[in-house]
Amino acid sequence: MMQIKITNGENLPNIPWQEKPEGLTGAPVWRYTENPVIKRNPVEGVARIFNSAVVPYEGAFIGVFRGEQVNGIPYIYLGRSENGIDWTFDKEKIHFVNEKGEEFEPVYAYDPRLVKIEDVYYIIWCGDFYGASIGLAKTTDFKTFTRLENPFIPFNRNAVLFPRKMNGNFVMMSRPSDSGHTPFGDIFLSESPDMVYWGKHRHVMGKGNEWWDAVKIGGGSAPIETSEGWLLFFHGVTGTCNGLVYSIGGAILDVDNPSIVKYRCENFLLTPQEWYEERGFVGNVCFPCATLQDSDTGRIAIYYGAADTYVAMAFTKVDEVVDYIKTHSKLTESDIELGIR
Amino acid sequence: MMQIKITNGENLPNIPWQEKPEGLTGAPVWRYTENPVIKRNPVEGVARIFNSAVVPYEGAFIGVFRGEQVNGIPYIYLGRSENGIDWTFDKEKIHFVNEKGEEFEPVYAYDPRLVKIEDVYYIIWCGDFYGASIGLAKTTDFKTFTRLENPFIPFNRNAVLFPRKMNGNFVMMSRPSDSGHTPFGDIFLSESPDMVYWGKHRHVMGKGNEWWDAVKIGGGSAPIETSEGWLLFFHGVTGTCNGLVYSIGGAILDVDNPSIVKYRCENFLLTPQEWYEERGFVGNVCFPCATLQDSDTGRIAIYYGAADTYVAMAFTKVDEVVDYIKTHSKLTESDIELGIR
Numbered sequence: 001m002m003q004i005k006i007t008n009g010e011n012l013p014n015i016p017w018q019e020k021p022e023g024l025t026g027a028p029v030w031r032y033t034e035n036p037v038i039k040r041n042p043v044e045g046v047a048r049i050f051n052s053a054v055v056p057y058e059g060a061f062i063g064v065f066r067g068e069q070v071n072g073i074p075y076i077y078l079g080r081s082e083n084g085i086d087w088t089f090d091k092e093k094i095h096f097v098n099e100k101g102e103e104f105e106p107v108y109a110y111d112p113r114l115v116k117i118e119d120v121y122y123i124i125w126c127g128d129f130y131g132a133s134i135g136l137a138k139t140t141d142f143k144t145f146t147r148l149e150n151p152f153i154p155f156n157r158n159a160v161l162f163p164r165k166m167n168g169n170f171v172m173m174s175r176p177s178d179s180g181h182t183p184f185g186d187i188f189l190s191e192s193p194d195m196v197y198w199g200k201h202r203h204v205m206g207k208g209n210e211w212w213d214a215v216k217i218g219g220g221s222a223p224i225e226t227s228e229g230w231l232l233f234f235h236g237v238t239g240t241c242n243g244l245v246y247s248i249g250g251a252i253l254d255v256d257n258p259s260i261v262k263y264r265c266e267n268f269l270l271t272p273q274e275w276y277e278e279r280g281f282v283g284n285v286c287f288p289c290a291t292l293q294d295s296d297t298g299r300i301a302i303y304y305g306a307a308d309t310y311v312a313m314a315f316t317k318v319d320e321v322v323d324y325i326k327t328h329s330k331l332t333e334s335d336i337e338l339g340i341r
Numbered sequence: 342m343m344q345i346k347i348t349n350g351e352n353l354p355n356i357p358w359q360e361k362p363e364g365l366t367g368a369p370v371w372r373y374t375e376n377p378v379i380k381r382n383p384v385e386g387v388a389r390i391f392n393s394a395v396v397p398y399e400g401a402f403i404g405v406f407r408g409e410q411v412n413g414i415p416y417i418y419l420g421r422s423e424n425g426i427d428w429t430f431d432k433e434k435i436h437f438v439n440e441k442g443e444e445f446e447p448v449y450a451y452d453p454r455l456v457k458i459e460d461v462y463y464i465i466w467c468g469d470f471y472g473a474s475i476g477l478a479k480t481t482d483f484k485t486f487t488r489l490e491n492p493f494i495p496f497n498r499n500a501v502l503f504p505r506k507m508n509g510n511f512v513m514m515s516r517p518s519d520s521g522h523t524p525f526g527d528i529f530l531s532e533s534p535d536m537v538y539w540g541k542h543r544h545v546m547g548k549g550n551e552w553w554d555a556v557k558i559g560g561g562s563a564p565i566e567t568s569e570g571w572l573l574f575f576h577g578v579t580g581t582c583n584g585l586v587y588s589i590g591g592a593i594l595d596v597d598n599p600s601i602v603k604y605r606c607e608n609f610l611l612t613p614q615e616w617y618e619e620r621g622f623v624g625n626v627c628f629p630c631a632t633l634q635d636s637d638t639g640r641i642a643i644y645y646g647a648a649d650t651y652v653a654m655a656f657t658k659v660d661e662v663v664d665y666i667k668t669h670s671k672l673t674e675s676d677i678e679l680g681i682r
Contacts, residue, residue: 107682129682130527130544130675131517150681152494153529153542154517176472176495178519186471188494197538201494203471334471340491341448341470 185216280307377651526557621648
C-alpha cells in the first residue's frame with residue numbers, strides 16, 4: 001500500500017477511536033460498537049438528533065446538531081463533549097443574528113455542517129429562503145452566531161465548505177434540488193472571495209451509474225486534504241418500491257481543481273444494516289455530516305445520521321479507505337471533466 | 342390620470358406602433374393587427390422562432406432569437422430589422438467564445454433576453470449546465486459574443502437583467518425551477534459587482550393567488566424605469582386538465598429596492614385568444630421577452646412568443662398600463678417584504 005497521509009497537519013490525539021474488528025469484509029469502514037451515540041429524546045422538547053456536525057474545540061469537542069423538536073420543526077442545537085462520544089446539549093436552540101447584531105432566526109434549519117476556516121467556524125444548513133436553500137453563519141466563540149448572506153437562490157441542500165481557501169476564494173459544495181423529495185441530484189461547487197457573492201460554479205460529479213447512488217448524491221462531511229487529493233465522504237441514494245435508501249460513498253477530488261474527480265468508489269462504504277440505520281423516523285438512512293481526523297495516525301472518525309433518528313459513528317484509516325476508493329474507482333466523463341458548460 | 346412617465350430618458354421616435362383600437366375592453370394592451378410578425382420556417386433549418394428579444398441599434402433594430410432547429414434543439418440566432426416588425430435572420434446561429442476567445446458553444450440555448458447596460462449588450466438565456474440554468478454573454482458589436490461565468494447553479498430559467506446598475510451592482514432576476522416542466526416558481530433577484538460572483542439574493546414575488554398565475558411566474562422583458570417604479574411585464578402560468586396556459590402580467594417594483602413589489606395587477610394584461618397564441622407547437626402561450634419604449638410619447642411595444650411557434654407584438658402606453666396595474670393591484674405579504682429570510 002502506498003504511503004497515503006492526511007496533509008492538513010492537524011493532530012488530534014484524543015480522537016474517538018476503536019480499532020478495526022477482526023473479520024471485517026468489504027470497505028474498510030467499521031461502526032462504533034456502542035452505536036448510536038445520540039439516542040431518542042436527547043433533550044427536553046427534542047424528539048431526535050441526527051445529521052449533525054462536530055469539530056475539535058479547546059481540547060474537547062463541540063458541534064451543531066439537527067434537533068427535531070416535538071412539533072416536528074428542525075432547528076440547530078449546540079452540543080459539547082469531552083470525548084466526542086458522550087454529548088450534552090444546550091436546551092435552547094442556537095440563536096442567530098444578522099450582521100447588525102439584530103435577531104435573525106431561520107424559519108427552520110436542518111442538516112448543519114460545521115467547518116473551520118482560518119480561525120472562524122462556519123455553520124451551513126438547509127433553511128427556508130422562500131423554498132429550501134442554504135443558510136450560512138459564522139462564529140468564533142460559539143456564543144454569537146452571525147448569519148451571512150444566503151449564498152444561493154433555492155432550491156438547494158447539502159452544502160459543505162472546504163476547510164481552506166483555494167486561489168484566495170472560499171469554496172462550497174452544494175446539491176441543487178427541487179422543492180420536494182428531489183428525484184435527482186448532482187454535486188456542484190462554487191467560489192466566493194467574500195462569502196457574499198458566489199460564482200465560478202462547476203459541476204463536480206453526478207448521480208452514479210451504480211445502483212446504490214443512482215437517484216442522487218450529496219456532499220457529506222467537509223473534505224479531508226490528503227496526499228492523494230480531497231477525500232470526500234458523501235451520501236448516495238437509491239430508490240426502491242418502498243422509498244429511498246441512503247448510503248455513504250467515497251471519492252477523491254483533485255487537490256487544486258476539486259471539480260475534477262480523480263477516484264470515485266463504485267461501491268458504497270457503508271449502507272444501512274444495523275437496527276438504528278434501518279428503523280426510525282426515516283428508515284434506511286446513513287447520512288454523513290462530519291469527520292474528525294488525526295494527521296499523525298491517519299485515523300478518521302465519521303459522524304453520520306442514522307434513520308433520521310440517531311447520530312452514529314464509524315471509523316476508518318486514511319490509507320485504507322483511500323486505497324479502497326482507488327482500487328474500486330470507476331469514473332464517468334462528467335466526473336473527470338472540469339465541470340463547466 | 343396621473344402624469345406617469347418613462348424615466349430612462351431614451352427616445353425612440355421610430356418605435357413600431359399602432360394606436361389603440363376602438364372598443365378595447367380590459368387591460369390597455371392591444372395586439373398588432375398583422376400578428377404574428379415572425380412566421381413558421383423563418384430561415385433554412387429553423388422550424389420556428391419565438392420567445393425572443395430585441396433592442397434599438399444604430400438607428401434600426403437588432404435582436405437575439407430563439408430558433409428551434411429542425412432537429413428540435415434550440416439555439417440563438419441574430420436578426421435585424423429596419424422597422425422592428427420585418428426581420429431578417431443570419432443563417433448561422435450565434436457563435437460564442439470564452440474570455441480567452443476560444444470557441445465555447447452552449448449545449449443548447451433558449452428564451453434569450455437582450456439588455457444594454459452602459460454600452461454593453463448582455464444576452465441571457467436558458468442553457469444546459471448539467472441541468473437547465475442561466476447562460477450569459479456580452480457583445481458590443483454583435484459580431485463577437487463572449488460568454489461570462491454562469492451566474493447560478495441549476496435549476497433556473499427566465500433570467501432578466503435590469504437595464505442599469507443599482508448601488509454599483511448589476512441586478513438580475515431569475516426564476517428557480519426544477520429539472521422538468523416545473524410545477525412551481527417565484528421570481529428572485531441577485532446582485533453582482535462584476536458579473537462573475539452573484540449574491541445578496543432576494544425574493545421578489547411568488548406565484549399568484551389569482552388563478553391565471555397560480556402555478557408559477559417568471560420575469561419577461563427587462564424592467565422599464567418609470568416615475569412609479571420599475572414596470573415589469575412577466576409571464577404567469579395556470580394549470581388545466583390539458584396543460585399549462587401562459588399569460589402576460591404586469592407589476593411595478595420599487596425603484597431603489599426592486600425586491601419590493603409596489604403594485605401587482607391581479608388581472609392578466611394579455612392571455613391567449615388569437616389563433617397564433619392558441620395553436621402551435623405549445624398552444625396557449627403568450628411569453629413576453631422584450632419591449633421597446635419611447636420616453637417622449639410613453640409608447641411601449643411588447644415582443645412576445647406565441648404558442649412556442651411565432652413572435653407577436655402588442656402595444657401599450659406607459660401611463661395607461663401603469664394606471665391599470667395600480668388600479669387593479671392586489672399584494673401579498675411576500676410581494677411587499679424585502680425578500681430575505
